[in-house]
Amino acid sequence: MQLEVVAIGGYEEVGRNMTAVNVDGEIIIFDIGLRLDRVMIHEDTDVSKMHSLNLIEMGIIPDDTVMKNIEGEVKAIVLSHGHLDHIGAITKLAHRYNAPIIGTPYTLELVKREILSERKFDIRNPLITLNAKDTMDLTSNLSLEFVKATHSIPDAVLPVLHTPYGAVLYGNDFKFDNIPIVGERPDYRALKRVGKKGVLCMISESTRVDFEGKTPSEGHAANLLKNDLLWTDNEKNGVVITTFSSHIARIKSITDIAERMGRTPVLIGRSMSKYCGIAEDIGIVKFPENTRMAGDPTSVERTLNQVMKDGKEKYLLVVTGHQGEEGAVLSRMATNKLPFRFEKYDQVVFSADVIPNPMNAAQRYLLEARLGLMGVRLFKGAHVSGHAAKEDHRDMLRWLNPEHIIPAHGDFNLTSKYAKLAEEEGYRLGEDVHLLRNGQSLNFERIM
Ligand SMILES: [Zn+2]
Incomplete structure (x- = not known):
């Protein structure tokens, strides 16, 4: 042997x-x-x-x-x-x-x-x-x-x-x-x-x-998200969520909640559209009919322009950048590098823990501080491992x-x-x- x-x-x-x-x-x-x-x-x-x-x-x-x-x-x-x-x-x-x-x-x-x-x-x-x-x-x-x-x-x-x-x-x-x-x-x-x-x-x-x-179930995370999204005074405000692009179950919960809020879910970012697109293509998940995806830079810009024109309150944006990564969508939104403007009382939900290393901690700190200066309301509890x-x-x-x-x-x-x-x-x-x-x-x- x-x-x-x-x-x-x-x-x-x-x-x-x-x-x-x-x-x-x-x-x-x-x-x-x-x-x-x-x-x-x-x-x-x-x-x-x-x-x-x-x-x-x-x-x-x-x-x-x-x-x-x-x-x-x-x-x-x-x-x-x-x-x-x-x-x-x-x-x-x-x-x-x-x-x-x-x-x-x-x-x-x-x-x-x-x-x-x-x-x-x-x-x-x-x-x-x-x-x-x-x-x-x-x-x-x-x-x-x-x-x-x-x-x-x-x-x-x-x-x-x-x-x-x-x-x-x-x-x-x-x-x-x-x-x-x-x-x-x-x-x-x-x-x-x-x-x-x-x-x-x-x-x-x-x-x-x-x-x-x-470890609590993904169903528990979905309830935490419902609490953050359905039971907060956010009807007239922008709502942006960030989570892991490959976490298809989490993103499915978010898009279902968007339906209940009467908002159009939009999945934004290169990796977001890659992981979600493949999952839908091979029949692992079915997002609500009106879900939109924007992956490449041009369609990200086009989509955000549309959101600002129609009114942020009509959409629920699911974006990359939960660790505060500089090149990801959320950080670029927060520094006005994309055609989106945060305003007082807009809501940002981090549905992810900070991966414990000092670089992530520093990047997240910067991002949260920037959002805070604009009066954005931060929600950080809706996550399970x-x-x-x-x-x-x-x-x-x-x-x-x-x-x-x-x-x-x-x-x-x-x-x-x-x-x-x-x-x-x-x-x-x-x-x-x-x-x-x-x-x-x-x-x-x-x-x-
Ligand atoms: Zn793994």
């Missing part, structure tokens, strides 16, 4: 996720992502034109040079969901492996867009669609099952690699959302079945393991009952908190819960 888990990226940071599992020389790679805060540090660089080795040096993409020391052949690249910290470096690294890229329909559509905008490498790996709840053979010994998960982007799955030695579950990223607004609940039954059959190893995200209790909290993780552990656990998707502070939770459930650090750093691997032959 030879089974080895190689931690390539995402084990020292939240971002640039990449893990390889080597089973008797047949290697399956899970996710190839970007580290977004590092992209921001080097904001003057155009990532699409850059070479992999420079990007590795800058800490933006996973350092997969460690794969040179792994004996075997890569058979598949498997994607869990479409967030950039999971798929964003495919265009830089996938060409090095002679293997297909496997993902759900929404994830693969996003990958196709990434490949189209890449200007350094030509990515020709075949793209193979596997739907949530389906299974496919990868080799004569290995099969892949996609267990339906919920997260903050549509079509997220928990990939399960079935091997002759038990299952390996790749648990980046998930939450247990029972009112997900778009799509179905997680497939609890499948998780319990996989657990019963025997899980050799679970690789689990730990991003939010230090939050007590259970897309990641499992501590008690969700405990349920996952009890259902899957894995022999070994590798916490991932975070630095020591997070992965060690996951290890502590595992110890509460009877595991022991170094025996059956393992903390890896980028570039390290765990060989099951040696520990079993």
Whole structure:
């Protein structure tokens, strides 16, 4: 028996996720992502034109040079969901492996867009669609099952690699959302079945393991938004909401509320129209009939001109820029770089947390201060996370009952908190819960 888990990226940071599992020389790679805060540090660089080795040096993409020391052949690249910290470096690294890229329909559509905008490498790996709840053979010994998960982007799955030695579950990223607004609940039954059959190893995200209790559902976020939007004196004022462009469930809730307010929902910004457009095209979501989208600069300008002409109170604007990013729509609206003027009592709703790094904090501070000077009313509470909290993780552990656990998707502070939770459930650090750093691997032959 030879089974080895190689931690390539995402084990020292939240971002640039990449893990390889080597089973008797047949290697399956899970996710190839970007580290977004590092992209921001080097904001003057155009990532699409850059070479992999420079990007590795800058800490933006996973350092997969460690794969040179792994004996075997890569058979598949498997994607869990479409967030950039999971798929964003495919265009830089996938060409090095002679293997297909496997993902759900929404994830693969996003990958196709990434490949189209890449200007350094030509990515020709075949793209193979596997739907949530389906299974496919990868080799004569290995099969892949996609267990339906919920997260903050549509079509997220928990990939399960079935091997002759038990299952390996790749648990980046998930939450247990029972009112997900778009799509179905997680497939609890499948998780319990996989657990019963025997899980050799679970690789689990730990991003939010230090939050007590259970992460609230997307339905809860929809109620918070209703409270902010339907029960505020805003009838004669402009209303602008900003959230994650890929958070289709959230945007669906917002557009439905716009209908109840008698306003036309308008989705504004390049990424807003990309993620929402694809979701609608492939039938994941249906926005209200009158929803409009404006992506490219000309149509953004045209749309905002129209809004100002017709009266702001007729529209509900959903825009990019929840972190206060300088080039995004909301910051440009606030600095009069776009044909939109904020006035006293206009309402701005941030339906997103500030991603905790000082750059985001500074940008958000500037944006909020500017809006405040114009008398704009700020609302910041309508958000729930897309990641499992501590008690969700405990349920996952009890259902899957894995022999070994590798916490991932975070630095020591997070992965060690996951290890502590595992110890509460009877595991022991170094025996059956393992903390890896980028570039390290765990060989099951040696520990079993
Ligand atoms: Zn994610």
